[in-house]
Amino acid sequence: MAVGVAKTPELLPIAGVRVGTACAGIKRTTRDDLVVFELAEGGSMAATFTRNAFCAAPVTVAKEHLGQAPRWLVVNSGNANAGTGARGMEHARASCQAVAALTGGAANQVLPFSTGVIGEYLPLEKIALALPEAVADLSENHWHKAMTAIMTTDTRPKGASRAVDIDGHTVTVTGIAKGSGMIHPNMATMLGYVATDARLPQPLLQQALSRAVELSFNRVTVDGDTSTNDACVLLASGYSSAPAITSADSPHYAAFAAAVEAVCKELAEAIARDGEGATKLMRIQVAKAEDEAEAHQVANTVALSPLVKTAFFASDPNWGRILAAVGRAGCDNLDIERITIDLNGVRIVENGGRAPSYTEEAGVAAMAPEEIVVAIDLGRGDSACEVLTCDFSFDYVKINAEYRT
Amino acid sequence: MAVGVAKTPELLPIAGVRVGTACAGIKRTTRDDLVVFELAEGGSMAATFTRNAFCAAPVTVAKEHLGQAPRWLVVNSGNANAGTGARGMEHARASCQAVAALTGGAANQVLPFSTGVIGEYLPLEKIALALPEAVADLSENHWHKAMTAIMTTDTRPKGASRAVDIDGHTVTVTGIAKGSGMIHPNMATMLGYVATDARLPQPLLQQALSRAVELSFNRVTVDGDTSTNDACVLLASGYSSAPAITSADSPHYAAFAAAVEAVCKELAEAIARDGEGATKLMRIQVAKAEDEAEAHQVANTVALSPLVKTAFFASDPNWGRILAAVGRAGCDNLDIERITIDLNGVRIVENGGRAPSYTEEAGVAAMAPEEIVVAIDLGRGDSACEVLTCDFSFDYVKINAEYRT
Numbered sequence: 001m002a003v004g005v006a007k008t009p010e011l012l013p014i015a016g017v018r019v020g021t022a023c024a025g026i027k028r029t030t031r032d033d034l035v036v037f038e039l040a041e042g043g044s045m046a047a048t049f050t051r052n053a054f055c056a057a058p059v060t061v062a063k064e065h066l067g068q069a070p071r072w073l074v075v076n077s078g079n080a081n082a083g084t085g086a087r088g089m090e091h092a093r094a095s096c097q098a099v100a101a102l103t104g105g106a107a108n109q110v111l112p113f114s115t116g117v118i119g120e121y122l123p124l125e126k127i128a129l130a131l132p133e134a135v136a137d138l139s140e141n142h143w144h145k146a147m148t149a150i151m152t153t154d155t156r157p158k159g160a161s162r163a164v165d166i167d168g169h170t171v172t173v174t175g176i177a178k179g180s181g182m183i184h185p186n187m188a189t190m191l192g193y194v195a196t197d198a199r200l201p202q203p204l205l206q207q208a209l210s211r212a213v214e215l216s217f218n219r220v221t222v223d224g225d226t227s228t229n230d231a232c233v234l235l236a237s238g239y240s241s242a243p244a245i246t247s248a249d250s251p252h253y254a255a256f257a258a259a260v261e262a263v264c265k266e267l268a269e270a271i272a273r274d275g276e277g278a279t280k281l282m283r284i285q286v287a288k289a290e291d292e293a294e295a296h297q298v299a300n301t302v303a304l305s306p307l308v309k310t311a312f313f314a315s316d317p318n319w320g321r322i323l324a325a326v327g328r329a330g331c332d333n334l335d336i337e338r339i340t341i342d343l344n345g346v347r348i349v350e351n352g353g354r355a356p357s358y359t360e361e362a363g364v365a366a367m368a369p370e371e372i373v374v375a376i377d378l379g380r381g382d383s384a385c386e387v388l389t390c391d392f393s394f395d396y397v398k399i400n401a402e403y404r405t
Numbered sequence: 406m407a408v409g410v411a412k413t414p415e416l417l418p419i420a421g422v423r424v425g426t427a428c429a430g431i432k433r434t435t436r437d438d439l440v441v442f443e444l445a446e447g448g449s450m451a452a453t454f455t456r457n458a459f460c461a462a463p464v465t466v467a468k469e470h471l472g473q474a475p476r477w478l479v480v481n482s483g484n485a486n487a488g489t490g491a492r493g494m495e496h497a498r499a500s501c502q503a504v505a506a507l508t509g510g511a512a513n514q515v516l517p518f519s520t521g522v523i524g525e526y527l528p529l530e531k532i533a534l535a536l537p538e539a540v541a542d543l544s545e546n547h548w549h550k551a552m553t554a555i556m557t558t559d560t561r562p563k564g565a566s567r568a569v570d571i572d573g574h575t576v577t578v579t580g581i582a583k584g585s586g587m588i589h590p591n592m593a594t595m596l597g598y599v600a601t602d603a604r605l606p607q608p609l610l611q612q613a614l615s616r617a618v619e620l621s622f623n624r625v626t627v628d629g630d631t632s633t634n635d636a637c638v639l640l641a642s643g644y645s646s647a648p649a650i651t652s653a654d655s656p657h658y659a660a661f662a663a664a665v666e667a668v669c670k671e672l673a674e675a676i677a678r679d680g681e682g683a684t685k686l687m688r689i690q691v692a693k694a695e696d697e698a699e700a701h702q703v704a705n706t707v708a709l710s711p712l713v714k715t716a717f718f719a720s721d722p723n724w725g726r727i728l729a730a731v732g733r734a735g736c737d738n739l740d741i742e743r744i745t746i747d748l749n750g751v752r753i754v755e756n757g758g759r760a761p762s763y764t765e766e767a768g769v770a771a772m773a774p775e776e777i778v779v780a781i782d783l784g785r786g787d788s789a790c791e792v793l794t795c796d797f798s799f800d801y802v803k804i805n806a807e808y809r810t
Contacts, residue, residue, distance in 0.1 A: 053739040054732030054757075083728045085758025118725020119759050228729045306711065306797075307805055314806035320523020323488045324633045327459030334458040352459075353490025354524050392711075397799050400712055401719035 002155050003273040003281040003370050003390060009266075011147070012161040012172050013140040016040035016237025017195040020137030021145040024130035026123055027078030027116060032149035034127060036099060036134040037073040037193060043237040045070050046206035047111070048213045050230035056082030057092040058112040059229060065096070068108040073193065073233060074099045074131070077150050077178070081114040081122040082228040091122040098128050102135045115178060115191050115229050116152050147176040150191055153399060154180045156274050160266035162259040166252050169242035171198045173259045177217075177232075177267040180276050190217060190271055192232035194263055198256050199238030200245035207248055208257040209234040216264035219296075220272045220388045221303050234260065272388035277395030280312045281371045287384045288377050294331055295385035298376060301329035302387075309392035312372065317363025319348040326376060338379030344372050407560050408678040408686040408775050408795065414671075416552070417566040417577045418545040421445035421642025422600040425542030426550045429535035431528055432483030432521060437554035439532060441504060441539045442478040442598060448642040450475050451611035452516070453618045455635035461487030462497040463517040464634060470501070473513040478598065478638060479504045479536070482555050482583070486519040486527045487633040496527040503533050507540045520583060520596050520634050521557050552581040555596055558804060559585045561679050565671035567664040571657050574647035576603045578664045582622075582637075582672040585681050595622060595676055597637035599668055603661050604643030605650035612653060613662040614639040621669035624701075625677045625793045639665065677793035682800030685717045686776045692789045693782050699736055700790035703781060706734035707792075714797035717777065722768025724753040731781060743784030749777050 017039055021032040039045060047066055049059050058081055074095050081088050096110035114122065137145075147157040161174040179190025194209070213232050238244070245252045273281050284303045289295035302308055305325040311318040322341055327334070341349035346366040348358050366372070422444055426437040444450060452471055454464050463486050479500050486493045501515035519527065542550075552562040566579040584595025599614070618637050643649070650657045678686050689708045694700035707713055710730040716723040727746055732739070746754035751771040753763050771777070 052729060052732040053734075053736065054728050054741055080725070083725045083754065083758045085756050088758060118723075118729060228725075228732060306801075310802050310805035313802065316806065318523075320485070320488045320633075323459050324457060324523060327457040327633060329458075331458065336459050349488065351490050353488045353493060392802060394799055394802050396711075397715050397718065397797060397802055400715035401721065 003278050006156050009159040010161060011143040011159045012163060012174050013143070014172055014174050014195040014237060015140065015197045016043060016239035017235055018138040018140055019142040019146045020134045020139065021142060021149045022130040022133035022137060024076065024126040026076055026126055032145060033077045034130050034134050035075040035146045035149045036131070036138065037235065038103070038138050039071045039235045040237045040239065041071065043071070043235060044200070044202040044205050045233060045235050046202060046209040047231060047233045048210060050228060052228045054083060054228050056080055056114060056229045057084055057088035058114045059231060060089065061092040061096065062111040062113065062231065065108045065111050070109045070111050071105055072099050072103060072110040073113060074110055075113040075150055075191065076127060077152050078116040079114055079120055079122050080116045080118045080229050083119040084121055087121060091124050094124055095127060098131050099135070102131055111233065113191055113229070113231055115150065118228060143174055143176060150176065150178040152178060152180065153276055154178050154274055156270070158267050158270035158274070160263045162262050164255045164259045166242040166255055169240060171240045171242050171256060171259070172196060173263050175263040175267055177271060179271040180274050190230055192217060192264070192267055194233070194260060195235040195237070196260070197237050197240035198242065198245060199240065200236060200256070204245060204248055204253065205234055205236050208260050211257065212261040212264040215261055216268035219386060220268045221300060269388055272390055275390035276399045277393040278390030279370070279393050280391040282312055282389050282391070283373045284376070284387045284389065285373060285384070286376045286378065288379050288381055289383045289385070290381035292383045292385055295383045296387070298326055298329040298331065298378065299385050299387035301325050302374065302376070303389035306392055309389070312367070313391040313393045315367040317343065317348070317360065317367045319343065319363065322374060323349055331378070334378070335380065340377045340379070342375040343367065344369065408683050411561050414564040415566060416548040416564045417568060417579050418548070419577055419579050419600040419642060420545065420602045421448060421644035422640055423543040423545055424547040424551045425539040425544065426547060426554045427535040427539035427542060429481065429531045431481055431531060437550060438482045439535050439539050440480040440551045440554045441536070441543065442640065443508065443543050444476045444640045445642045445644065446476065448476070448640060449605070449607040449610050450638060450640050451607060451614040452636060452638045453615060455633060457633045459488060459633050461485055461519060461634045462489055462493035463519045464636060465494065466497040466501065467516040467518065467636060470513045470516050475514045475516050476510055477504050477508060477515040478518060479515055480518040480555055480596065481532060482557050483521040484519055484525055484527050485521045485523045485634050488524040489526055492526060496529050499529055500532060503536050504540070507536055516638065518596055518634070518636055520555065523633060548579055548581060555581065555583040557583060557585065558681055559583050559679055561675070563672050563675035563679070565668045567667050569660045569664045571647040571660055574645060576645045576647050576661060576664070577601060578668050580668040580672055582676060584676040585679050595635055597622065597669070597672055599638070599665065600640040600642070601665070602642050602645035603647065603650060604645065605641060605661070609650060609653055609658065610639055610641050613665050616662065617666040617669040620666055621673035624791060625673045674793055677795055680795035681804045682798040683795030684775070684798050685796040687717060687794050687796070688776070688778045689781070689792045689794065690778060690789070691781045691783065693784050693786055694788045694790070695786035697788045697790055700788045701792070703731055703734040703736065703783065704790050704792035706730050707779065707781070708794035711797055714794070717772070718796040718798045720772040722748065722753070722765065722772045724748065724768065727779060728754055736783070739783070740785065745782045745784070747780040748772065749774065
């Protein structure tokens with residue numbers, strides 16, 4: 001299940017970034033599960049990683065290699081190479097060496113990524129056998145194949161592109177992501193690969209990515225479980241004819257950063273729509289909070305509440321559960337008399353209780369659509385935040401009870 | 406569903422505390438849903454309440470009346486009188502007045518409690534009509550009836566008693582509780598009523614209750630949702646022939662406090678066993694944490710993870726999810742090399758990954774029982790904490806999707 005109509009996104013190629021896929025047969029032999037990205041020489045790379053202390057071996061290695069002028073990414077689905085100790089580290093390094101041997105680069109110029117089940121050793125031989133095919137497949141036009149190859153429990157591939165004009169020249173941003181379960185905002189919360197032909201120094205690239213991730217992937221939650229393998233990478237080839245972006249204060253940077261943010265937000269929304277077992281998409285919009293952190297905290301508390309999520313699954317306007325979640329979000333000195341809550345425009349809470357204008361019929365109507373805006377006004381500041389989430393369905397339990405079988 | 410064999414607890418009467426029930430027909434007309442407790446004159450009362458900012462009207466009124474030498478409690482199930490604004494406050498006060506009119510007390514000597522659906526107005530007339538029957542029913546021997554009358558989605562009544570010897574005299578402690586969903590440690594997380602014939606000043610009574618609640622009800626979580634109506638009350642009649650307890654440093658206090666703690670822990674465990682849709686009981690035991698707060702935080706993170714809870718439902722030794730939950734619990738500078746995790750005595754994690762001795766067969770065997778101990782050793786301090794929780798099943802979703810229908 002997933003929320004809304006599936007659209008196959010149009011993915012624009014990025015000059016200077018090539019993508020190749022192959023089937024290593026890690027979990028299934030019927031579809032590609034291995035991806036190699038190649039960034040042209042002279043490009044730059046930025047990344048964000050999970051904050052989970054038990055981060056996977058590939059995350060540790062990718063962090064080490066990020067500062068070494070990396071040019072390749074190797075990604076496998078079907079196995080997370082997490083919780084695998086010293087042997088997992090050897091496997092992650094061996095993947096990098098295998099790519100280096102095929103491409104003529106150095107092992108520390110390769111960033112490894114894995115996604116899938118935790119705690120099983122990476123089938124290194126399968127990967128080594130399939131890598132030559134993935135490298136031979138490298139092309140600027142293979143984003144669609146990569147988008148599918150990185151999927152695990154995803155029911156839909158996720159991709160997005162934007163083209164922006166900078167001084168009469170086009171700069172393009174294209175991204176793909178995977179993520180459906182173990183999704184909770186804490187750095188990246190999934191795998192995302194975004195590339196651009198813009199030219200800009202690495203610190204600016206990192207700044208643009210970090211902010212975009214904060215406003216997109218870190219604002220999506222499916223189950224509150226921050227993964228061990230989350231990562232998001234931004235590759236910049238500099239192949240666009242647009243002038244180099246040299247300052248974070250320039251309008252060029254603003255235009256570029258907005259395009260990266262738009263791509264990341266579209267990918268993040270696609271992840272929420274495809275949350276495990278999802279039948280509804282909820283936009284939890286908190287306004288008039290004291291600061292952004294408070295707004296985020298309240299939105300997250302509502303978005304993570306199993307009772308709220310099951311009520312949405314049932315299309316039941318059991319708004320008392322939303323009120324209870326706001327009340328336990330941990331805001332100091334919350335004045336409940338000032339809080340209003342609206343469900344798709346229907347006022348449900350004001351003056352500390354049920355809105356006098358509320359009727360069960362209006363509530364039922366508000367809960368019927370597949371997409372629901374939950375607007376919470378705390379009435380005490382100027383900060384806002386939107387978090388996207390999905391409902392908790394029978395299929396969520398089914399998918400996660402049967403994941404390894 | 407519930408975990409383990411249902412035992413009808415033997416509930417010892419408390420001299421000086423009488424209990425009466427009646428059927429007000431608030432949600433169903435087939436069972437009692439109204440309880441009145443009466444404490445003999447000269448007794449004392451202590452209480453803990455939910456920290457939810459949207460606390461229910463009866464919670465606000467009960468807090469006001471706690472300092473007024475209260476002698477009665479009035480409890481209804483089937484309606485929480487929460488999210489009901491000014492009208493809800495009037496209803497809560499009116500319930501107290503109705504009890505006062507029947508018993509000859511003052512309205513501010515009555516503490517009101519409600520549990521059930523949030524956001525609907527209390528059917529005050531039904532309660533007023535049934536109250537005379539409940540008051541006429543007052544008896545020291547009606548704890549069993551009260552235990553059933555306070556239930557909502559509970560599938561089992563919950564009660565416990567202890568008798569302790571103090572200087573050759575018996576002091577008795579009896580408690581009942583309700584709770585199955587919207588259960589998460591933050592003060593009381595359910596309704597609990599505990600009574601004793603011990604004689605001790607109110608501050609000591611409050612101290613004993615607060616500590617017992619911290620170690621029992623605040624260590625149980627079903628769904629992470631702290632209710633709007635949580636409360637736990639301890640009534641002390643002083644009718645025992647045992648000497649008065651006058652100091653928190655005395656052995657008498659220690660014996661009494663241990664009995665209160667034992668009753669609260671037995672009730673708390675009964676709540677976890679009866680968690681909505683529960684098929685398994687998990688004891689998340691964190692050891693060697695830097696402090697109790699850290700131990701509690703790690704245990705809670707594991708206990709609340711939907712991915713961990715669905716894996717337990719499936720009896721799937723997907724221990725990577727436990728490892729991932731520990732890793733995201735927010736401990737600073739966690740050295741994952743020092744952490745060990747055991748499932749019912751089977752070592753699953755050590756040295757930062759899967760234990761070399763671990764086999765899938767051993768993991769499957771460890772996950773098979775209805776009760777599972779998850780032992781997490783952080784290897785960095787001397788503090789420990791145990792949190793009880795249950796699994797996430799199809800029935801959890803079913804119960805909460807259909808709660809109001």
